[in-house]
Amino acid sequence: MSKTDSTVTDPLSFALTPSTDARAEVEREEILADPGFGKHFTDHMVTIDWSIEAGWHDARVTPYGPLLLDPASSVLHYGQEIFEGLKAYRHADNSIWTFRPEKNAERLQRSAQRLALPELSTPDFVESVRQMIAVDGDWVPSAPETSLYLRPFMIANESFLGVRAAHKVSFYVIASPAGAYFADGVAPVKIWLSTEYSRAGRGGTGAAKCGGNYAASLLPQMQAYENGCAQVLFLDGETGTNVDELGGMNVFFVHGTDTIVTPRLTGSILEGVTRDSIMQLARDRGMTVEEREVTLAEWREGVASGAITEVFACGTAAVVTPIGQLKARDFTVGEPDAPAGAITLSLRQELTDIQYGRLPDRHGWLTRLD
Numbered sequence: 001m002s003k004t005d006s007t008v009t010d011p012l013s014f015a016l017t018p019s020t021d022a023r024a025e026v027e028r029e030e031i032l033a034d035p036g037f038g039k040h041f042t043d044h045m046v047t048i049d050w051s052i053e054a055g056w057h058d059a060r061v062t063p064y065g066p067l068l069l070d071p072a073s074s075v076l077h078y079g080q081e082i083f084e085g086l087k088a089y090r091h092a093d094n095s096i097w098t099f100r101p102e103k104n105a106e107r108l109q110r111s112a113q114r115l116a117l118p119e120l121s122t123p124d125f126v127e128s129v130r131q132m133i134a135v136d137g138d139w140v141p142s143a144p145e146t147s148l149y150l151r152p153f154m155i156a157n158e159s160f161l162g163v164r165a166a167h168k169v170s171f172y173v174i175a176s177p178a179g180a181y182f183a184d185g186v187a188p189v190k191i192w193l194s195t196e197y198s199r200a201g202r203g204g205t206g207a208a209k210c211g212g213n214y215a216a217s218l219l220p221q222m223q224a225y226e227n228g229c230a231q232v233l234f235l236d237g238e239t240g241t242n243v244d245e246l247g248g249m250n251v252f253f254v255h256g257t258d259t260i261v262t263p264r265l266t267g268s269i270l271e272g273v274t275r276d277s278i279m280q281l282a283r284d285r286g287m288t289v290e291e292r293e294v295t296l297a298e299w300r301e302g303v304a305s306g307a308i309t310e311v312f313a314c315g316t317a318a319v320v321t322p323i324g325q326l327k328a329r330d331f332t333v334g335e336p337d338a339p340a341g342a343i344t345l346s347l348r349q350e351l352t353d354i355q356y357g358r359l360p361d362r363h364g365w366l367t368r369l370d
Contacts, residue, residue, distance in 0.1 A: 012048065012059040012124050014131045019043045019063035025138075032141045035177035037317065038149070042136040046128045046152075046173035050118045056171075059124070061131050064174065070159040074166045082111040082210045083153035085316045086273075087178070088133055088369055090140045090147075091357035096133055096370040098150070099355050101126050103273045108152065110271075111208040116165035117154055126367065128152065128173050133369040136175060145180035145352070149317075181318045186348065188324030188340050191231045191246065191313075192224035193296075195328065198237035199244055199268065206244075206268030213270075217247040229327055231313065235296060237268060243294045244268060246313050249321065250275040253294060253302065254310035254343050264291040274314040274351070280363065281350055299326070303333050310341030312348075319355075320348035 022043040023031075031040045041064055048059045075081050084104045089097050105125035112119045120128075129150055133140070140148040152173045156166030197220045200206025205213055217232065224232040224247075231249065236242040243263050245251055250272045253261045260282050265271055279289045302308030311323040311334070322340035326333040353359040354366070 011127060012056060014046070014127070015060040016131075016135065017060065017062045018135070021063065028138065032139070032143075032146075032177055035141065035146070035179045037178050037181075038176050040177060042132070042139040042148075042175045042177075044132065044135045046131055046171075048120070048124070048128065048171045050169040050171070052167040056118070056120065056124065059128070061135055067172075069157060072159040072161055073155075073157045074160055075155040075157060077161060078156070078163065079210070079212050080115055080117060080156035080166055081154060082108060082115050082117060082208060083151060084108050084209060086129070086150050086152075087147040087316065087355075088129075088140050088150060088175075089356050090142045093357075094142075095357075095368060096137055096140050097355075097357065097366045097368050098129060099367075100273050100277065100365045101129055101367050103276065104152070107209060107271060107273070108154070111210060112154065114205055114208040115210055117156065118169055120154070120171055125152065128171070130369050132173050132175055137370050139175060139177055141177050141179075143180070145182075147178050149176045149178040150174075151176065178317070181321075186320075186322060186340055186345060188322040188338055189230040190228060190325045190327055190336060191233050191323055192220070192227050192229035193326055193328040194220040194223070194232050194234055195240070196220070197234070198240075199234035199247070201237035201268065202266075204237075204268060207265070207270060209270060214248065221247050227327055231321075233326065236266070241295050241297070243296060243299060245270065249313035249315035249318070251311065251313050251323070252278065253299070253308050254312070254341060255302070255307055256309060257343070258286070259288040259290065260343070261290040261292065261294060263294050272315060274316060274319060277351060277365070278314055278320070278347055281347055284362075300331070300333050310344050312341070312344040319352055320344060 044061050045064045050056050086104045105122040109119040154171045156169050158166040158168035220232045231246045234244040236244050282289050313321045322344045324338040325336045
């Protein structure tokens with residue numbers, strides 16, 4: 001299977017078919033007043049097609065609507081699909097920006113390699129997001145800590161039941177307004193330790209952002225809910241002793257006032273954009289940042305001794321989430337009413353201040369979309 005070189009600079013040209021059924025301003029504002037997360041979608045979507053003969057072609061912005069898939073489409077049978085998640089932020093001057101979209105494009109390319117899908121170039125990825133904002137920019141909310149969540153995804157849609165990489169693929173972008181993740185302030189969460197299931201194994205798809213990883217996490221996530229926890233924590237699939245990641249977030253450990261530690265990327269951990277950004281902000285403060293194996297035993301002993309002073313998770317949706325307590329079937333780590341740590345909160349504040357334009361963008365992380 002030939003792939004489109006992700007370094008190709010000849011840009012795609014996008015055709016626009018405006019929606020004739022776009023929501024009225026009054027209805028849109030009602031939705032933006034209380035959008036929730038992933039419940040409402042904007043009026044348009046982006047589509048780019050790919051074939052083994054023509055490469056990427058037919059880039060277009062069309063009204064949001066159902067996809068027409070043949071029952072034999074390979075994505076339905078072999079799960080050949082990947083996705084990304086990033087946000088558009090409205091700044092105080094009403095301009096619209098996104099955060100490190102090139103990193104999302106690069107991760108999508110790595111996911112494509114692992115799932116035997118074609119790579120979309122970084123410029124075309126970023127332009128697809130610009131095209132969404134050009135037509136649906138009014139959907140970016142302005143209330144504090146709100147955003148427009150952007151969901152690019154790629155599926156294999158060749159009608160063929162043979163077990164091989166598909167020769168026809170489509171890339172899409174849809175968008176959904178997102179409310180503040182912590183409506184009543186940043187609150188620590190309890191997480192559930194999964195000892196029965198692993199998120200990924202050596203040589204698997206753990207480092208790719210693909211639906212199968214998330215589907216496999218749903219049963220243990222249900223167990224987390226049943227035990228009063230908001231998220232599930234996975235250990236490594238080989239030894240069952242090393243901390244891997246949460247169902248959809250990376251995890252960090254704060255040691256004292258000058259060191260943060262996060263599990264190293266082993267091929268089974270998703271390389272988070274927020275994770276990378278948190279590490280850079282910590283280094284900017286002169287903190288020591290360690291990427292290494294972290295055992296469950298170290299977590300338990302570190303909290304008990306006071307060596308680990310804070311634990312938090314990070315990802316696109318919540319940005320940074322303090323972890324108050326880890327629960328397992330026969331033990332707990334931490335206290336259920338533990339307050340959010342000072343370093344956790346300050347890193348979260350600094351990152352969101354950059355995203356919303358309240359602090360200078362000293363690393364060039366922001367890309368203007370409007």
